[in-house]
Amino acid sequence: MRTNFNLFTMKKNILSFSIPLFTFLVIILLASCTKEVERLPFQADELFTAEEKVVLAKKLDVDKFNYIRNVTAEEQYKVFLGRVLFYDNQMSADKSVSCESCHKQELAFADNVAFSRGVSGNHTDRNSIALASFSSFEGHYGEGDPTDVAANSLFWDGRVDNVSAQLSETFANPNEMGMKLHELGARVGDLDYAKLLYDKAFPGQNLTSANVIAAIAAFVGQIESLNSTFDKGLNASFFEVEESFAEFSDAQNNGKQLFLTNCASCHAFSLSESFRHQFGNNDQLASNGLDVAYEDKGLGRHTSLVKDNGIFKIPGVRNVELTAPYMHDGRFESLEEVVDFYSENIQAHPNLSDKLKDENGDPIRMNFTDTEKADLVAFLNALTGSTHMESDLATPFK
């Protein structure tokens, strides 16, 4: 159970109550969360025997396994294994790339080039997607209401609806990891440190690709990004996003208003899950009119339907300061270019979202002034969190 999400979803029901009662309920909630979770000892010393530590210590910094997130004991070993495999080049066909090659922690788990290099020197044909662009990866993709299909569109065209399916594609993709799926288990078996962690995570089970994928999914699910200036303002204002935030400069507050008016109808859900519903947006995909004719047809490339051409995932904008270049093809180098595009350049693609059309059906011209553009960028920069940099998400290799 994620405390931050409960706070967000409680907001609607609780606001009419007094602040002391709110605080009281939060304390009760925290207490009940703590009870539910079986915690492992905090020190790596107690997690592994001396012999196990010798095996692990050949490659891994065992002391880095000392931060325990809010997950059950069984889950914790899975997360450890997933973390090792996420950072391990050995898991790709030519042993030259890992997930981290294209999803770098310091870049909110995105990459800083339009197209990333995968195995055999091949390049991806789309921009890497930041894994820390929502407050919680698992909260956004995993833990939500399973009937809420809107929250389950992975990849730039939303073609898969869960992380395991996404990982199977990523491993098999000849431009990314280039692996045969059935080889994943054997590859883990070849690495004594990974095999040791596997046996802890899946005691008595054969080496299967499904388990390997489940472990990596468990690690990716732990990625979250909170503690941005925006979060501080949001918490202090009791989740009233429309209010001016004392933590913000005038420029950031002005940028927030511009964002709420012009952008939140699509991008609100990266601010928090509850805002997605609050702003009445259940779309996970849309066309924002980058082109009149798209070279990469987006969802249309997957479905071959004309009505899906130019439709792409609406990306999360948390940490967007760190994730340049932007859009599915990395066409914009800076947030200033992105804002210029929305201000003056939205194209009249036949599938352009109604949210970006004026009353005549033409592309909206937001026509921001230079100050407004700067304010919008100042607001976007205030969405940069710090918790994605925590040590338990970092490489465990020496």
Ligand code: HEC
């Ligand atoms: C060679 C670069 C590369 C490697 C290696 C790579 N990825 Fe990716 N990743 C990408 C690109 C590019 C996309 C977007 C692809 C698309 O939309 O078609 C992506 C998309 C994703 C997504 C979807 C995110 C979303 O919000 O839709 C996840 C999750 C992900 N990768 C995790 C991983 C994990 C875990 C690994 C290691 C097993 C990995 N990736 C390895 C480049 C890479």
Ligand code: HEC
């Ligand atoms: C109709 C929905 C919609 C609205 C409204 C909208 N966007 Fe977007 N936004 C998208 C889609 C879809 C994409 C991805 C398009 C692509 O790559 O082809 C995107 C991409 C972006 C990106 C790139 C993120 C990345 O990781 O590459 C940024 C930044 C962004 N939008 C900011 C804004 C801002 C600022 C506004 C308001 C001025 C705004 N958006 C309004 C749908 C929307």
